Amino acid sequence: MEALTSLIGGFGVLADPMNIVYMFVGITLGVLIGVLPGLGGANGVAILLPLTFSMTPVSAIIMLSSIYWGALFGGAITSILFNIPGEPWSVATTFDGHPMAQKGKAGEALTGAFTGSFIGAFFAVLLITFLAPVIAKFALQFGPAEFFAVYLLTFCAFVGMGREPAAKVIAAMMLGFALAAVGIDTVTGQLRMTFGSVELLRGFDFLVAVIGLFGVGEILLTMEEGLAFKGKSAAINLKVVVNTWKQLPKYWVGCLRSAIVGCWMGVTPGGATPASFMSYGLAKKFSKNGRNFGKGELEGVVMPEVAAHAAGTSALLPMLTLGIPGSPTAAVLLGGLLIWGLQPGPLLFVEQKDFVWGLIASIYLGNIAGLIVVLTTVPIFAAILRIPFSVIAPIILVICAVGAYTVHNAGLDIAVMLVFGVIGYLFKKLQYPLAPLVLALVLGDMAESSFRQAMLVSQGHLSIFWSNPLVGSIVTLALVMLIWPLVSMVLARFKAHGSKPAAAE
Amino acid sequence: MHSAIARTIRRGAAALAVAAAFSPLAAHAWEPTKTVEFIVPAGTGGGADQMARMIQGIVQKNNLMTQPLVVINKSGGAGAEGFLDVKGSNRNPHKIIISLSNLFTTPLATGVPFSWKDMTPVSMLALDEFVLWVNAKAPYDDVKGYLAALKAASGDQVFKMGGTGSKQEDQIITAAIEQKTGAKFIYVPYKGGGDVAAQLVGGHVTSSVNNPIEAVSQWRAGELKPLCVFDNQRLPYKEPIASGKSWADIPTCKEAGLDIEYLMLRGIFMPPGASKDQTDYFVDLFKRVRATPEWQEFMQKGAFNTTALTGPEYAAWLAKAEGTHKDLMEKAGFVAK
Amino acid sequence: MNSETGHSGQNEKTVTNRTMDVVVALIFMGVSALVMSDSWRVGASWAADGPQAGYFPFYVGLIMFIASAVTLVQNFVTRHPDLGNFVDRTQLVSVMQVLVPTVAYVGLIFILGIYLASAVFIAFFMWWLGKYSPARIIPVAVGVPLALFVMFEIWFLVPLPKGPLETALGY
Incomplete structure (x- = not known):
């Protein structure tokens, strides 16, 4: 097999001990960047890019991509411990990760998240190794209509009948869409809902909102229930890791599904964030324990992480083969390639064998190294929960403030975050769900612009969404997903005929 | 400065860059006393961002500055956020901004008030081709x-x-x-x-x-x-x-029968009220950046037009470009009412 | 989680869940009106080449308005209005104990810069709510901002908001 010999060559490139050192440095920095909300993989890579100037391209990409792997791993940590998503793609991890931590299962949740990340990455890198050219062709099929279909599918997969009143679910989701529309409209260049304010030109960033809604909101809710974090009794030894691993094999179907979703979204630039939401939504719909999702199911932690990491990893594929970035981090890495004097694109695999296969080999090693690094830190992180609330709470709030600021280097974002914190608290108490709001905020913009691009292409004809088998089947699948909960609800009603309607929680 | 020079000059430029790195820095009447912020009025990964980070890397590698240069993206409102930040940082010499065409297009298309006249022009680095x-x-x-x-x-x-x-x-x-x-x-x-x-x-x-x-x-x-x-x-x-x-x-569009000319500015500005000594420092800095082999190679890879202007010629170019944009955008009906 | 009315005595009463629900629904409706009016301004119809810039936001606003109106009406016509206490007085006090200092902290960031404000905030919080001794407070209150400073300003070269102290020190 040609790919296999090339891969072995790639491992040869890695044999240089300096490259291994760079890898560990990158991963450690990446985990740190992932932990700090606001600083994302893209920032981390961009900040360190100039440093790599004096390295060989192979060493440089190994270090920078390792930062990326580290950030992918690290994003889950604060999501689980404090309900603060360190990265956009770990929002879905908070849904079950934080309830697990509150139940004293922080160790299990962290292990599940890290292992899930690793599984996702491994699946994606296998794909890159053996199917790169085929996949690249597939990515080219995606025009505006197809992109919109993907966003629609994400939506329909995620949205289901929750426990909250329907009117409130809808209101919250619409609020998310409205917030996403603030700022400049990419299709016409008009300003929307800025009301003449310079600060509003930026729009509302998803991360700022999420740090407030989840992080600050959670602290307020915790205060209400007394000065303590729940889950202090978390077991903090490595035995937890082994015990969690024993539970994982039974989720193999879900893992496979999430990995496929992740790879797909990574290759056709949908990104890790939609991938994690879609995968969580699918798992909730199809799992036997779906009803318990949101209350601390291990499966609900593993699935979004598998998808996020698979998407993050496979996002490198269109970058290398087509020169289009599959994620913001990939966009910065792409700039790096140019700075190091490499030309990304279809010929890179032919002309720069050492570089490409060195990079691919480093994905294998980097993720194994990453898994080892983060797993050994599980006890340390779980122990953070034992720090008294009156010490850790102000530190968390400081980190939230720093995170909100660094997203756009904007002081006002700190105040915006605080407002979202209060909104998060009120919503939680009044049974407005946060997840649809957040999903609408992150996807609203992209979905709208791809829809309108498609409309420009078709000159206003909706038939473009059924104009070829690819887009047609995605849209149809999405609509089926949307109706699915209604169908199953009707079926359930028939079955449960006579019994009392579900009592309030 | 016309540019096919690529290889022949590259060696000379390398020697020059090395010399610049090891010889004591030329005496300046003014030098930065703290970190200099390098604003990019566009998102990470775009053309302007790439160039800014490239410059940051060149400066760092060749020790061209005694204080760190830090790239900051302010992309809100099609770049308006970045330009307004510089416009509002009167007399702050520790801030520079790299421009792209949105310097001219954004105020026209959105009505957000700023123009190149609100800032101190430093140096044109290159022009991007289309x-x-x-x-x-x-x-x-x-x-x-x-x-x-x-x-x-x-x-x-x-x-x-x-x-x-x-x-x-x-x-x-x-x-x-x-x-x-x-x-x-x-x-x-x-x-x-x-x-x-x-x-x-x-x-x-x-x-x-x-x-x-x-x-x-x-x-x-x-x-x-x-x-x-x-x-x-x-x-x-x-x-x-x-x-x-x-x-x-590749023929020019004009010779091929489509008489249109358009180039995109890649230039550097400082906040308003910068003194002569302060602009001189940055003019000289970017002169040295452009002399490095890394920059030459970057110019060649991206097929840039390496015209580089400073001082009154730069200002004249800006005034002309502003007029051209206004004209083109008015004709196309892109100007915000 | 919401109506923990079991142990709330007369003096624990603040507002009912229904009142809060109505207030929030009204705020929602206000926001919707704002969204709709601005979207109308930029154009909210379906032009020949697809929707205009305000098309989606307008209908988003409209749906939000209707949904909130439903919530509002439900609160009045239901036979079992949720008259439970929104938040107990003691709970409200604890929430305010965090919220008020945090608001002050965010205000301080704009005056003192983030590092000094963080030190003050952490110290105050530990002293006020944790009743720690200065020997415990000072290492944390100084150490955390210092670590952030090293990490952001020196290591990652990401400038955070700074105030007069940092300027005096040459940053």
């Missing part, structure tokens, strides 16, 4: 064939022009072609130049006006072909890129 690209499978090989097909197209076949952003450089060029030929395009705005090139390869749009660096890899791979360059003279880079053709072989 090339008319079509899919390699397109039935025409030159501008004449393209224009004929464009005019003949109707209904479903109307040409779709993919571009970056709305009412910015790509759409301005598209509107200029419409005005010259009387034909109509459907302009489809995307987020970044890389996306546009990929959409063109995938056949979702008919043509694009990508910058060279955004589409060169697809050209080399035989997926796209260039028709003409929107400059008044051919590009000087003679190194073959794809099937024996080099950048220098």
Whole structure:
């Protein structure tokens, strides 16, 4: 097999001990960047890019991509411990990760998240190794209509009948869409809902909102229930890791599904964030324990992480083969390639064998190294929960403030975050769900612009969404997903005929 | 400073850069006393961002500054956020900004009040070229064939022009072609130049006006072909890129029968109220950046127009460019009421 | 989680869940009106080449308005209005104990810069709510901002908001 010999060559490139050192440095920095909300993989890579100037391209990409792997791993940590998503793609991890931590299962949740990340990455890198050219062709099929279909599918997969009143679910989701529309409209260049304010030109960033809604909101809710974090009794030894691993094999179907979703979204630039939401939504719909999702199911932690990491990893594929970035981090890495004097694109695999296969080999090693690094830190992180609330709470709030600021280097974002914190608290108490709001905020913009691009292409004809088998089947699948909960609800009603309607929680 | 120099000069430039690194820095009347912020009025990963980080790397590697240079993205409102930040930082010499065409287009298209006159011009670094690209499978090989097909197209076949952003450089060029030929395009705005090139390869749009660096890899791979360059003279880079053709072989649009010229500014500005000594420091800094071999290579890879102006010539160029943009955008109806 | 009315005595009463629900629904409706009016301004119809810039936001606003109106009406016509206590007085006090200092902290960031404000905030919080001794407070209150400073300003070269102290020190 040609790919296999090339891969072995790639491992040869890695044999240089300096490259291994760079890898560990990158991963450690990446985990740190992932932990700090606001600083994302893209920032981390961009900040360190100039440093790599004096390295060989192979060493440089190994270090920078390792930062990326580290950030992918690290994003889950604060999501689980404090309900603060360190990265956009770990929002879905908070849904079950934080309830697990509150139940004293922080160790299990962290292990599940890290292992899930690793599984996702491994699946994606296998794909890159053996199917790169085929996949690249597939990515080219995606025009505006197809992109919109993907966003629609994400939506329909995620949205289901929750426990909250329907009117409130809808209101919250619409609020998310409205917030996403603030700022400049990419299709016409008009300003929307800025009301003449310079600060509003930026729009509302998803991360700022999420740090407030989840992080600050959670602290307020915790205060209400007394000065303590729940889950202090978390077991903090490595035995937890082994015990969690024993539970994982039974989720193999879900893992496979999430990995496929992740790879797909990574290759056709949908990104890790939609991938994690879609995968969580699918798992909730199809799992036997779906009803318990949101209350601390291990499966609900593993699935979004598998998808996020698979998407993050496979996002490198269109970058290398087509020169289009599959994620913001990939966009910065792409700039790096140019700075190091490499030309990304279809010929890179032919002309720069050492570089490409060195990079691919480093994905294998980097993720194994990453898994080892983060797993050994599980006890340390779980122990953070034992720090008294009156010490850790102000530190968390400081980190939230720093995170909100660094997203756009904007002081006002700190105040915006605080407002979202209060909104998060009120919503939680009044049974407005946060997840649809957040999903609408992150996807609203992209979905709208791809829809309108498609409309420009078709000159206003909706038939473009059924104009070829690819887009047609995605849209149809999405609509089926949307109706699915209604169908199953009707079926359930028939079955449960006579019994009392579900009592309030 | 005309630029085909690439290799011959590169060695000399390398020696120069080394000399610059080891010799004591030339005495300046003013030097930064703290970290200098380098504002990019665009997101991470775009052309301006790449150039800024490239400069940051060159400065760091060759020890061109005693204080750190830090890149900060302020992309809100099509870059308005970054320019307004600089405009509001009166007399702060520790802040510089790299511009792209949005310096001219954003205030016109959105009505957000700023202009180059609100800042202190430092130096033009280069001009970015625009090339008319079509899919390699397109039935025409030159501008004449393209224009004929464009005019003949109707209904479903109307040409779709993919571009970056709305009412910015790509759409301005598209509107200029419409005005010259009387034909109509459907302009489809995307987020970044890389996306546009990929959409063109995938056949979702008919043509694009990508910058060279955004589409060169697809050209080399035989997926796209260039028709003409929107400059008044051919590009000087003679190194073959794809099937024996080099950048220098692409005709200018004017000689090919489409009389349109458009170049995008890559220039540096300081906040208003900067003193002569302060601007002199940065003028000199960027002169040294441009002399490094890394910069030369970057210019060649991206097929940049390496015109670099400072002082009154730079200001004159800016005034002229502002007028051209105003004119083009008014004609196209892109100006906010 | 919401109506923990079991142990709330007369003096624990603040507002009912229904009142809060109505207030929030009204705020929602206000926001919707704002969204709709601005979208109308930029154009909210379906032009020949697809929806205009305000098309989606307008209908988003409209749906939000209707949904909130439903919530509002439900609160009045239901036979079992949720008259439970929204938040107990003691709970409200604890929430305010965090919220008020945090608001002050965010205000301080704009005056003192983030590092000094963080030190003050952490110290105050530990002293006020944790009743720690200065020997415990000072290492944390100084150490955390210092670590952030090293990490952001020196290591990652990301400038955070700074105030007079940092300027005096040459940053």
